[in-house]
Amino acid sequence: MNNAPIGVFDSGLGGLTVWSELYRKMPEESLIYFGDGKNCPYGDQPREKVISYVDDAVRRLIDKGVKMIVIACNAATAVAIDYLRKTYPIPFIGLEPAVKPAALSSKSGVIGILATKATLEGRLFRETSQRYADRVRILAQVGEGFVELVEENREQSPEAEQIVGKLLRPMLEAGADRIVLGCTHYPFLAGVMRQIIAGRNVELIQPAEAVERQTEAVMQKFDLRAESGHLPTYEFCTCANEAYRQRLIAKSETAKQMIF
Helix, strand or coil: CCCCEEEECCCCCCCCHHHHHHHCCCCCCCCCECCCCCCCCCCCCHHHHHHHHHHHHHHHHHCCCCCCEEECHHHHHHHHHHHHHHHHHEEEECCCCCCCCHHHHHCCCCEEECCCCHHHCCHHHHHHHHHHHCCCCCEEEEECCCHHHHHHCCCCHHHHHHHHHHHHHHHHHCCCCCCEEEECCHHHHHHHHHHHHCCCCCCEECCCCHHHHHHHHHHHHHCCCCCCCCCEEEEEEECHHHHHCCCCHHHHHHHHHCCC
8 A cells, every 4th residue: 555646747737637537536546746837738849858848747746755657648658658667666657549449449440540749650659550550540630739729728719619620520521430539638629529520420539547547557566556545635736837837726627527
């Protein structure tokens, strides 16, 4: 048993979609969420810079005594997870676009992947896509502007419908019946996506549930679960300013109420 907190890291607000799943499914676990905010988004930035940003955040979380870290950022996972696992002794949970469940459940044989440039160019995505390329047609698209919409709280704006629709409709017209949300920011746009999808038998696939299950499995393996009846605490940190930290707290309340 281990009552130390779980660290959850993302480039900004998006990882709260994973944080909320951990919050709901692990009510006795303390959580420290670190949202960079200052350097977000990561998707188009050089590999070396992303590794340095992630490394800085991980060091801060380790200094706070976390027992494991969930890298709730697809781009950071794609670029830095191998480095982190070689460098630090604690367990890390990473993310990858959910190509496997989409490919195995698709009826049309066409799936769409919306993700950042870093994720789509990463080893994990390339390897997984190659594994299922003979089963389904994979339509991969960088979600240009998606992260900015979420960071600026414009998920419900007319601009969001325009930006999301421009990228989502071609996938739907090509017959995609599974759309993988390959960035933790993107589930915050699920509402506008469902408006665009309306009337079609299309499923949105996002990573939070799978990440939570993997986190539980790793905790079980290393005996890291909190004691029964442990009273959890929740903390929010950032590389940005206090105003951004308050935005993280406010967005976490939104995430708790949303069904992604």
